[in-house]
Amino acid sequence: MLIPAPDLLPASVRAFVERHGREPSWRASAPGRVNLVGEHTDYLGGLCLPVALGHRTWVVAAPRTDSRVHLTSGDALEWSGDTSHLTGSPLRGWASYVVGALRAVGWQGGLDLHVESSVPVGAGLSSSAALICAVVTAVTERSPDDLLRAALEAEQVHVGAPTGGMDQTVSLLARPAHALLLDFAGGGLPAGRPVPWSPERDGVELLVVDTGVRHANDDGAFARRRAEAEAAMALSPDEVVAARDPLPRRRRHVDSENDRVRRVVAAVERHDWTEVGALFTASHVSLRDDHEVSCVELDAVVEAARTAGALGARMTGGGFGGCAVVLVPTTQRDRVVARVSAAARAAGHPEPSFLPGEAGGPATRHRAAGPSHVDLSQAQ
Numbered sequence: 129m130l131i132p133a134p135d136l137l138p139a140s141v142r143a144f145v146e147r148h149g150r151e152p153s154w155r156a157s158a159p160g161r162v163n164l165v166g167e168h169t170d171y172l173g174g175l176c177l178p179v180a181l182g183h184r185t186w187v188v189a190a191p192r193t194d195s196r197v198h199l200t201s202g203d204a205l206e207w208s209g210d211t212s213h214l215t216g217s218p219l220r221g222w223a224s225y226v227v228g229a230l231r232a233v234g235w236q237g238g239l240d241l242h243v244e245s246s247v248p249v250g251a252g253l254s255s256s257a258a259l260i261c262a263v264v265t266a267v268t269e270r271s272p273d274d275l276l277r278a279a280l281e282a283e284q285v286h287v288g289a290p291t292g293g294m295d296q297t298v299s300l301l302a303r304p305a306h307a308l309l310l311d312f313a314g315g316g317l318p319a320g321r322p323v324p325w326s327p328e329r330d331g332v333e334l335l336v337v338d339t340g341v342r343h344a345n346d347d348g349a350f351a352r353r354r355a356e357a358e359a360a361m362a363l364s365p366d367e368v369v370a371a372r373d374p375l376p377r378r379r380r381h382v383d384s385e386n387d388r389v390r391r392v393v394a395a396v397e398r399h400d401w402t403e404v405g406a407l408f409t410a411s412h413v414s415l416r417d418d419h420e421v422s423c424v425e426l427d428a429v430v431e432a433a434r435t436a437g438a439l440g441a442r443m444t445g446g447g448f449g450g451c452a453v454v455l456v457p458t459t460q461r462d463r464v465v466a467r468v469s470a471a472a473r474a475a476g477h478p479e480p481s482f483l484p485g486e487a488g489g490p491a492t493r494h495r496a497a498g499p500s501h502v503d504l505s506q507a508q
């Protein structure tokens with residue numbers, strides 16, 4: 129019923145050999161993520177609390193002796209260009225993330241590269257950050273902070289998506305069985321603190337529900353919301369009171385969401401899952417009504433999950449489609465899954481799918497003889 133997280137390293141190597149005719153020199157993978165709370169706050173110097181997923185993106189690659197860059201993927205997607213593509217204006221489509229990552233690390237020369245992924249694309253689970261982080265991890269050996277700088281530059285400068293930095297940070301720096309409390313105050317790389325996150329030990333699970341509604345962070349809606357929120361945060365308290373709708377609501381979302389992050393961390397640390405669930409739901413209401421980044425399908429998932437026995441639920445990620453996270457007692461999980469699916473069917477929404485939300489590990493280089501996991505968070 130839950131889509132398990134597969135190990136796609138062997139399939140990636142096999143596909144590379146078939147499509148590029150030799151063994152890859154480098155193998156790496158990086159996780160997608162869900163955010164527990166703290167949404168649309170990273171680009172405003174605020175707080176967020178993401179976890180890495182078990183679902184990952186694998187990249188295997190080898191340098192070429194000519195100047196061709198030849199990219200293939202498990203979806204039969206293929207892109208080929210000259211290294212001249214590594215400079216110039218942003219590209220579109222999936223290859224832009226790979227090329228953006230190569231630009232950001234200053235890649236010189238030709239390259240063959242193959243991608244396999246179990247992170248659903250456009251589902252708000254940071255498939256683009258997982259791809260970028262897997263590429264920078266595969267083709268360079270740098271400190272985690274340098275990899276993070278490159279990953280941020282790839283998406284924000286070379287792809288041109290106006291995102292905040294949460295996704296790349298957790299993909300590169302996550303710890304298994306931990307959430308990562310990120311504080312973006314100060315403008316540079318965020319300060320991070322791992323927060324132990326194992327609700328399973330108390331009979332509670334995090335369930336990821338993919339509504340099947342797709343979106344992209346570079347499609348304009350995200351940028352508009354970001355601009356409004358930035359304008360709202362630049363106002364003094366008096367100006368907020370006098371400002372025209374929607375600015376006061378955007379401001380209220382950001383201020384209340386930062387406060388909820390602090391309260392969720394405190395509740396997690398005292399294992400108060402009822403309170404964590406209530407704060408999840410309050411976050412969803414704020415994202416729906418004040419920040420206006422939800423959609424009917426996400427609202428329906430949250431409502432159905434809650435009435436079926438979940439402790440709380442909320443949309444996760446950029447919104448406008450994508451996924452919800454549901455905090456549910458394990459004994460109620462199957463019932464919640466059935467009721468969420470039934471509600472979607474009754475409303476004529478796409479059939480949702482369900483992923484486990486256990487907190488996984490960070491981007492990793494794999495040695496040739498199989499998945500020997502080099503934990504980059506320990507590498508500095």
Ligand code: GAF
Nearest residue numbers: 167168291292293294445446
């Ligand atoms: C997207 C962005 F990429 C993140 O930086 C963050 O702003 C998130 O939406 C919303 O919290 O995933």
